[in-house]
Amino acid sequence: MLFDLCLFLLLVPVFSKSLDPTFNDDVLGLIVFKAGLQDPESKLASWNEEDENPCNWVGVKCDPKTQRVTELVLDGFSLSGHIGHGLLRLQFLQILSLSNNNFTGTINPDLSQLGVLQVVDLSQNNLSGFIPDGFFKQCESLRSVSFATNKLTGQIPESLSWCTSLAAVNFSSNQLSGELPSGLWFLRGLQSLDLSDNLLGGEIPEGITNLYDLTAINLQNNRFSGQLPVDIGGCLLLKMLDFSENSLSGVLPESLRRLRSCTSLRLRGNSFAGEIPSWIGELKNLESLDLSTNEFVGRIPSSIGNLTLLKELSLSRNRITGGLPQSMAYCLNLLVLDVSQNELTGNLPSWIFKMGLKSISLSGNGLSKSMQYPSVTSVAASLQGLKVLDLSSNDLSGEIPSDIGVLSSLLFLNISRNRLFGSIPSSIGDLKMTQVLDLSDNKLNGRIPSEIGGVVSLVELILEKNCITGNIPTQIKNCSSLASLMLSQNNLTGPVPAAIANLSNLQYVDLSFNNLSGSLPKELTNLSYLVSFNVSHNKLQGELPVGGFFNTISSSAVSGNPALCGSVVNRSCPSVHPKPIVLNPNSSASSNGSSLSHNHQKIAFSISAFIAIGAAAFIALGVVAVSLLNIHVRSSMTRTPVALTLSGGEDFSCSPTNDPNYGKLVMFSGDADFVAGAHALLNKDCELGRGGFGVVYRTILRDGRSVAIKKLTVSSLIKSQDEFEREVKRLGKIRHHNLVALEGYYWTSSLQLLIYEYISSGSLYKHLHDGHNKNCLSWRQRFNIIVGMAKGLAHLHHMNIIHYNLKSNNILIDDFGEPKVGDFGLARLLPMLDRCILSSKIQSALGYMAPEFACQTVKITEKCDVYGFGILVLEVVTGKRPVEYMEDDVVVLCDMVRGALEDGRVEECFDGRLRGNFPEDEAIPVIKLGLICASQVPSNRPDMEEVVNILELIQCPAEGQEELE
Structure with missing residues (x-):
């Protein structure tokens, strides 16, 4: 307050024009407001105190008749500082939006003195302290208020219920605590209420039925307890209801069946009990239904087949019994089905593969039936978009379909912990996009097909606990992204192929409890990211590799191989000396000295010729290898998306091409251009390290700043672009002295990069x-x-x-x-x-x-x-x-x-x-x-x-x- 007053007194002499009765003092108020800010990108450069009015200033709109400021919208301007008292001079201000900046301090309660203010948006800043009670005591015109994604604490003020004209309230992603204000349900004009991601608790009071116009309510991720209000069904216009991740209990109130307009019902992560009511099928506009992680029992009601608009259904982690009702086949728009971790039994229904689903999760149940029904080829058209298939931990039997390779879009396949038998089909090599392949804990036999090398995107290959025989195919070296190779507890034979050493991303290897023989390739020491390498209980022999990870490998990881030697197994290796060449001086050739000399020359010539031929062959092979490598690199470069849309802030611009690989690079602040260009972002020479989520590189911005680029290696498991951008923008607003700042991101459907501040030490x-x-x-x-x-x-x-x-x-x-x-x-x-x-x-x-x-x-x-x-x-x-x-x-x-x-x-x-x-x-x-x-x-x-x-x-x-x- 004192700072603003002093600033005002200092600036008043500048405004000689203020003596002019036609002059409006909005200019003075905005200049005072600007003087208390930091504007690193000079977004407010057009704000000039010499102007008669501010109507042409960036972010300012005026009434064309009165020339008084009615709107101030400075979203995403990278501004910081306090929201000063200068704004109080804008007596005709209707819209105040300062979101997605770095404002600090507390919320000014006097803003409510702006008598015609209708919209206030201070979201995505670093505001702290309580929400002032006085802010809502003069709010006759206020229709929308958002303080979301700040650091606000304390309780929601009771005075909020005085703002009877409010249509939208968003206090999400703060640290608010206490119970809901008793008068909240008196805001009869309220249409949207978002209090998610806070520390609010207590029971949700009844009376919500008074909110006739309510269309969306989000209370997820709080500490609410008790039951859902029994009168919640009185909000007949409600379209979105999310009470996930609380401590709510009891049965679902029957009044919910009246929400015929509802499109999204999310109650995940509570303690709701009883059966899923049959009236759920009456909510025919539902597109998303999430009742996961509760205590529901009984069967899935057949009425769920009436939800023909349903796109997402999640009933996972309950105690649901019975089978999947046949009526679900009528949910023709369903894309995501998750009923995992329940007690379902019966056959795996054939219709589930005919619905065009993108994600199927049925793991952790007791479902049975042969995997061969139906034929994958017969429903190939319906499976073209399938990304996730998880049938693990059931009672499935039969063989893996020989035509499984037609699932060309599959990213995640897990059919582990079943009773499958037979061999792994060679068509598995057609799963070019699959990143996780888990067939473990079955009764599979036969060999690992050499076509496994065709699964070029593979990150995790898990085949342990089967009866697989034969060698580990050398073609596995083509799976260059492989980080986890789990083949333990099989009947594999032959050597550990040196080709594994080409898999530079390997972190976890388990080949234990097999019949592998021969020595371990010395090249394995080149695997610089190894965390675990277990070859125990095989028939390996010879000296353990020395260097890198193998200098610290545990003895248990190599035990059960009696012929292995080295310091780790406390067994010295026998010395090997070359056998000396002995010439017999009593040879009969002594009488034919010239003949002996000739033979020596012949031998010498043969050895020289052999060496020369070998060297020539080696050089020729090198030339061929280099040529092939160049061809491969050129081919890769033609396939690599290098086009980026560079933009500052969060303003996306449309890609000038229909190519889905065309990417978008967004920086939250500062320069969005790189010294070496987009193609050098992932330069191997600039690699800083690797972790469970990706590889980190260093690069330099045009302004000389270094940044760290994380390439996400779980890209195919990433959410949709909208959800990804929403989450990343949220993470980008998190600023703390002891947190690494996220400064931007890059998106394509196949590649996601996160851009962080670079920490040099x-x-x-x-x-x-x-x-x-x-x-x-x-x-x-x-x-x-x-x-x-x-x-x-x-x-x-x-x-x-x-x-x-x-x-x-x-x-x-x-x-x-x-x-x-x-x-x-x-x-x-x-x-x-x-x-x-x-x-x-x-x-x-x-x-x-x-x-x-x-x-x-x-x-x-x-x-x-x-x-x-x-x-x-x-x-x-x-x-x-x-x-x-x-x-x-x-x-x-x-x-x-x-x-x-x-x-x-x-x-x-x-x-x-x-x-x-x-x-x-x-x-x-x-x-x-x-x-x-x-x-x-x-x-x-x-x-x-x-x-x-x-x-x-x-x-x-x-x-x-x-x-x-």
């Missing part, structure tokens, strides 16, 4: 495990890193985002030693995948993953991140990895620290490189806090806000003392 993993003693992190540096990680994670949880993939490689350290949490929110970009699939994407976080990931019935919450944080704390303090493989043992960090504390061996809990230079009254409580966070029981772990408070209490009072060296 590398990861926490590098600082802890790749450094030298002389560069060892001090205790104060470690403590500050722990506090910074906690604050960053607490902020994510405030935004209702679970990280899922915490590990020291995802914590970056900037030039000032401050930690920044990266890779957050990526799990939200994936479609409806169960936690098994999700956890397979983040298996690289070994040792950091909470135990509930292994339990299908436990809900994944922020407490999973708290567990990973606890492990990180122990890693920072001890300098040890979460899991370390010793010569004949595996050491789990959490267990080691807990045991040392219990036995009084406290000194073993700290990095030896600190040499005792740390305050014990600070260090020991930090260790104990880490153990509490890493508790096996989620409810025993504190919230991250509590963790931050505890760390601030732990910190020694001698903060100003010189840092311990």
Whole structure:
């Protein structure tokens, strides 16, 4: 207030024109408002105090008769600062929209004094504090208000119910708490209410039937309890209802059957019980029905076949019994069907493959029937768009259809844990787009077809627990994206092919419990991203490879191979010396000296000729190889989409081509052009690292800034473009000192890139495990890193985002030693995948993953991140990895620290490189806090806000003392 007043007094002398009675003081108000802002892109350059009116200024609209400002729309201008009092001079302002900027501070309650204000949109900023009660006390004309995606706290003010003209309210994605205001249902003109992604709780009061005009209500991801209001069916115009991810219970109120206009009903992630009512079929306008993760029992009502407009049906994770009703075949518009993790029985219905579905998830039931019915070819036209097929964990029998290759669009195929037999058909090689292929835990036999090399997009190949015989085909080298190769518990024979060493993206390999023989190829040491390589219980022999991952491989991963030798198996390898050449001096050729000499020359000539021929052949092969490589590269370049639409902010421009590969590059702020051009974004030489979700590269913007580009390797499992862009834009608004900022993105249907700020000093993993003693992190540096990680994670949880993939490689350290949490929110970009699939994407976080990931019935919450944080704390303090493989043992960090504390061996809990230079009254409580966070029981772990408070209490009072060296 004082700042605005001073600014006003300073600027008044400039406006000599204000003495002119025709002059309108909107100019003064806007200039005062601008003076309190930062405008890095000079979007407000046209705002000139010398103008008589602001009607031609960017973002300003005026009444053509009065020349007074009626609209101020500055969405996505990259502005920052406070929303000052200068706006109060705009007495005829009707629309105020400042969304998608970086405004901070609190909401000015005096804005309501603008008597004709109709629309206020302050969404997607960094506003904090309470929603002021006074804002809604003078709101006779207010029709729409949005404070979504900020950092607002406290309760929704009761005065909101005084704004009887309100038609739309959006307070989503904040940190609001408390119960709903008692007068909320008196806003009889309300059409849209969005309070999702907050901390609101209590029961939803009755009286919602008063909202005659309500068309959309979204309360998802809060803490509401009790039952749904019994009178909710009185909102006859309601089209969208979303109460997902709360703690609601009871049966569905019968009044819901009156919502004949409803197109979307989402109640996922609650505790609703009873049977799915038969009247659900009366909601004939439904396009999306999500009742997943509840406690529904009984059968799926046959009336569901009346929902002919239905596009998405999710009933997963309930206790539904019986079979899939035949009437569902009439849901002709259905695209997504998910009834996984129930208790369904009966035959796998044939109609399910004739409906043109894009995603079929029936896993975790008791369905049976031969996979050969119907013939895939006979319904090929209906299956052309199928992307996801998950029939795992059922009772299916028979053989895999020989014509399965016609499913050319399939991205994800999982038919594991059934009773399938026979061989893998060669047509599997026609699945060019498939990324995940899981046929494990069946009774398959025969060989792995060499055509497997045709599945060129493959990321995960899982064939374990079958009866497969023969060699591992060398053609697997063509699957260049392969990251996970699981072939254990089969009857495979022959050698481990050296071709596997060509799969540079490999992270997980399990060939254990087979009959493989020969020696391990030395080239395997070139696999720089290996996390796990298990060849135990085979018939391998010879020396283990030396170098890279194999220098730290655990003995258990190579056990059960008696003829293997090397330091890992504690068995020395026999020395091999070349057999000497012995000439017999008593040979009869002594009488024919010239003949002997001639023979020597002949032998010498033969060897020379052999060497020359071999060298020539080698050179010829090299020339051919280089030529083929050049042809391949040119071919690849012709296929690679390089056209990008460059745009600043979030303003998409249409692609000037119908080519679906034509991409869009969007930067949230700053220059959207790259020094080396779009084609160099993914330069191998600029690769920074790899993780469970993608590969990271470094590139440079035109303004000289470096950025990090993440190429998502789960691109085919990404949501639709609209959902992807919505999620990425949401992540792009998250700004915190201890979080890596998302600065932009790039989209095509086959390639998605995320553009982050570049952090030059590398990861926490590098600082802890790749450094030298002389560069060892001090205790104060470690403590500050722990506090910074906690604050960053607490902020994510405030935004209702679970990280899922915490590990020291995802914590970056900037030039000032401050930690920044990266890779957050990526799990939200994936479609409806169960936690098994999700956890397979983040298996690289070994040792950091909470135990509930292994339990299908436990809900994944922020407490999973708290567990990973606890492990990180122990890693920072001890300098040890979460899991370390010793010569004949595996050491789990959490267990080691807990045991040392219990036995009084406290000194073993700290990095030896600190040499005792740390305050014990600070260090020991930090260790104990880490153990509490890493508790096996989620409810025993504190919230991250509590963790931050505890760390601030732990910190020694001698903060100003010189840092311990």
